[in-house]
Amino acid sequence: xxxxxxxxxxxxIYFGNSIDEKIxxxxxxxxxxxKNLTLEGIxxxxxxxxxxxxxxxxxKYDYESLKSLLEKNINLDLDLILDEKIITIDVYYxxxxxxxxxxxxxxxNLSIENIISLHSNKIxxxxxxxxxxxxxxxxxxxxxxxxxxxxxxxKIVPKGSVAIADFQTAIYPQQSPGGWNIIGKTAFExxxxxxxxxxxxxxxxxxxxxxxxKEQFLKQGGIL
Amino acid sequence: MSFEIIxxxxxxxxxxxxxxxxxxxxxxxxxxxxxxxYFWANKLLKNSLDTNILEISFSNFIIEANKDTQLSITGAxxxxxxxxxxxxxxxxxxxxxxxxIKIGKILSGNLVYLAVLGGFDIxxxxxxNSTTIKEKLGGLDGDKxxxxxxxxxxxxxxxxxxxxxxEFIPNYEENLTLRVVFSYQEEYFSKEEKNKFLNSSxxxxxxxxxxxxKLKGTPIKxxxxxxxxEAIAFGSVQIPKDGQPIVLxxxxxxxxxxxxxxxxxxxxxxxxxxxxxxxxIRFKEISYEEALxxxxxxxxxxxxxxxxxxxx
Numbered sequence: 001x002x003x004x005x006x007x008x009x010x011x012x013i014y015f016g017n018s019i020d021e022k023i024x025x026x027x028x029x030x031x032x033x034x035k036n037l038t039l040e041g042i043x044x045x046x047x048x049x050x051x052x053x054x055x056x057x058x059x060k061y062d063y064e065s066l067k068s069l070l071e072k073n074i075n076l077d078l079d080l081i082l083d084e085k086i087i088t089i090d091v092y093y094x095x096x097x098x099x100x101x102x103x104x105x106x107x108x109n110l111s112i113e114n115i116i117s118l119h120s121n122k123i124x125x126x127x128x129x130x131x132x133x134x135x136x137x138x139x140x141x142x143x144x145x146x147x148x149x150x151x152x153x154x155k156i157v158p159k160g161s162v163a164i165a166d167f168q169t170a171i172y173p174q175q176s177p178g179g180w181n182i183i184g185k186t187a188f189e190x191x192x193x194x195x196x197x198x199x200x201x202x203x204x205x206x207x208x209x210x211x212x213x214k215e216q217f218l219k220q221g222g223i224l
Numbered sequence: 225m226s227f228e229i230i231x232x233x234x235x236x237x238x239x240x241x242x243x244x245x246x247x248x249x250x251x252x253x254x255x256x257x258x259x260x261x262y263f264w265a266n267k268l269l270k271n272s273l274d275t276n277i278l279e280i281s282f283s284n285f286i287i288e289a290n291k292d293t294q295l296s297i298t299g300a301x302x303x304x305x306x307x308x309x310x311x312x313x314x315x316x317x318x319x320x321x322x323x324x325i326k327i328g329k330i331l332s333g334n335l336v337y338l339a340v341l342g343g344f345d346i347x348x349x350x351x352x353n354s355t356t357i358k359e360k361l362g363g364l365d366g367d368k369x370x371x372x373x374x375x376x377x378x379x380x381x382x383x384x385x386x387x388x389x390x391e392f393i394p395n396y397e398e399n400l401t402l403r404v405v406f407s408y409q410e411e412y413f414s415k416e417e418k419n420k421f422l423n424s425s426x427x428x429x430x431x432x433x434x435x436x437x438k439l440k441g442t443p444i445k446x447x448x449x450x451x452x453x454e455a456i457a458f459g460s461v462q463i464p465k466d467g468q469p470i471v472l473x474x475x476x477x478x479x480x481x482x483x484x485x486x487x488x489x490x491x492x493x494x495x496x497x498x499x500x501x502x503x504x505i506r507f508k509e510i511s512y513e514e515a516l517x518x519x520x521x522x523x524x525x526x527x528x529x530x531x532x533x534x535x536x
Contacts, residue, residue: 005512006407007487008519010457019452044247046455048479053455058520063512128453130250130479133359137453176358198350199249 001030001074003067009043010055011063013070019049019139019167024127027052028203030074037073047203048128049137086123086206089171089188091162092217093119096224097185099154104147104164104181118142119162119183120209124169126201132176134191134199138207140167153179160185160222162209184209187222225291226376227340229369230324234282238344238363238375241274243352247478253458254354254362255474257434257497258335259490260394261299263526265339268296268316268386273526275343276353278369280336285327287375289319294341294382300333300396300498315387333396333498345376356475396498402471403492403510403518404461408484412447413463420444421485426469426505434475437496439505443467446483453481459488461507473497489515491522 002014013030016023031047034054041060046053056066093116095101105112124138140146141164149165154177157163161172163180172178173190190200201207218224239262242255256262256279266275283302296316297304304311305326311317313336319325327336346353346364355363364373406418413421426441444467455478456462462470462482471488473496488496489510499505510518 004407005405007405007457007459008490008512008515010487012408012454017452043244044253044455046247046478048454049452051452051454053457055457058516059523062516128479129248130453130455131477133246133250133361135250174360197249198246198251203248 001071001076003071005063006053009058010053011066013052013054014050016050019127021125023050024125025080026076029076029078029080031203032080033074033078034070039069046130048130084204084206086208087201088208088210089186090212090216090220091120091184091186091209092212092214092222093184094214097158097161098183100150100181101183104145104183107147108144110144115145115183116211118145119164119169120211122208124207126203126205126207129199129201129203132173134173134201135170136190136199136201136207138169141169147181149179150181153177157182158185160187162186185217185222187217187220225293225379226374227287227289227325229371229373229375230286230288231284232371233280233285233369236278236280236285236369237355237357238276238346238353238369239279239355240276240353242474243350243354243356243362246350247455250478251350251361252356252359252475252478254352254356254434256337257474258299258337258494260494261335261337264314264388265296265298265337267526268298268314268388269294269339269341269382271339271341271343275339276346277343278338280327280338281334283327283329285336287325289321289323289325291321291379293319293377293380294385295319295325296339297327297336298388299335299337301331302336303328303331312387314393316385318385334500335498340377341382342378342380345378358475394495394498399504399506400492400495400499401506401508402496403489403508403515404486405489405510405512405515406486408460408486409446409448409451410485412483413444413485414447417444417446418485421469422507422509426507428499428501428503428505430501432501434473434497436473436476437471437499439469439471441468444469444485446485448483450481451483453479455479456484457487459490459493460484461486461488471496490519
């Protein structure tokens with residue numbers, strides 16, 4: 001664990017420097033240790049692939065006091081009991097919603113069927129949530145379909161778009177500008193105000209995509 | 225007991241101190257961009273300092289009161305009228321039923337704040353009234369205010385009005401020096417690049433909003449292209465590939481992948497949010513300890529009174 005000052009009221013802890021399951025496990029362990037402390041004066045705890053960011057009340061802590069408190073209480077030797085349930089998400093992988101399918105097919109010399117099966121045959125971990133409410137960063141996609149972000153980000157990516165950026169894949173929980181490659185669309189709602197933690201997908205969960213037909217997608221309330 | 229929006233404002237939203245505790249789900253902190261003006265608007269009404277308020281970004285904003293109340297206006301220097309009578313800002317005013325309140329031209333700065341006694345009586349969403357249009361959260365239906373919108377307030381009275389002493393009123397036309405704590409990826413910026421960053425002038429481009437301010441000037445080179453996405457603090461200075469700094473503000477995305485040289489002191493971010501295109505920006509290094517001290521003094525200053533009382 002490497003602690004660093006970020007600003008007057010925040011610090012960051014690094015657990016490594018690559019997108020890696022072991023590092024991600026340590027992030028999750030530390031994240032749950034910190035959350036379980038239920039410290040007063042902690043404002044945000046934001047885990048990501050390799051780091052945890054914490055912002056705090058400057059009238060309760062400073063960098064040194066919070067760092068030493070956390071160092072004492074973060075135990076990476078713990079067995080992590082995670083809610084590793086697999087959430088299956090139906091996706092319609094059609095060209096009219098998967099705007100970048102053809103481009104990926106040409107670039108990677110793969111048939112569209114191949115892209116769909118490579119994307120939907122893997123079980124993904126939720127590495128981080130951010131960018132938009134309930135936008136879950138899932139990884140890692142098969143190397144054969146890992147494509148860099150599009151050169152000019154789209155001004156509008158429709159809600160429910162399923163997308164790839166490098167080794168990451170995700171669902172856009174709402175309409176937004178975005179630079180990821182869009183391969184399909186889902187009627188699944190990742191953001192649910194009725195849920196206590198608002199996001200259907202949480203750190204620790206696993207995700208599997210299930211290809212469905214256009215008819216099924218429309219029946220589920222999907223919009224082309 | 226409410227205000228009705230009379231015209232179609234270009235951009236006015238309801239804000240408060242912000243939405244905290246949901247960043248781990250990607251929900252932006254949002255909140256008032258200029259906390260100095262926001263706190264004072266509330267303080268002039270003896271509201272609690274986290275009371276919701278209107279943040280008005282463009283000229284020509286008109287509302288009508290349908291019940292007596294008191295309001296205060298702070299922030300950007302602007303034309304301000306009650307029933308077509310010109311008034312000074314950084315003061316509180318008694319308002320009578322039927323009064324028309326108008327914010328005319330914004331003369332310097334960007335953001336005008338309008339607070340009402342006791343705040344607007346609307347439901348919080350995830351602990352806050354702050355509007356984030358992109359997330360459709362807060363305010364009235366997560367959107368900017370529109371003609372015909374009703375802003376309810378509670379029936380309260382106050383017998384005196386207050387104004388901020390002249391010497392405390394900020395001048396939003398000055399060139400800005402932003403104090404920066406070097407942090408995050410600072411080791412990927414050579415000493416020469418850091419010096420360049422501290423010794424160059426930057427200018428505010430026309431790309432600025434509640435999310436971020438894009439600056440232009442001497443490009444800064446980072447030894448790495450990008451990082452594995454991580455959380456972004458208020459005031460973070462991202463250095464993208466083109467080397468032009470981007471300062472991230474209240475409505476920033478929660479995580480991102482550009483290298484960050486450090487973080488602008490919160491108090492200075494409030495001033496930056498009032499800076500217009502072509503404002504000259506200089507960066508100055510500040511130690512963590514000094515930054516902490518300044519930030520604490522800023523917060524403490526709002527617990528002490530610096531306002532003049534006037535009998536209404």
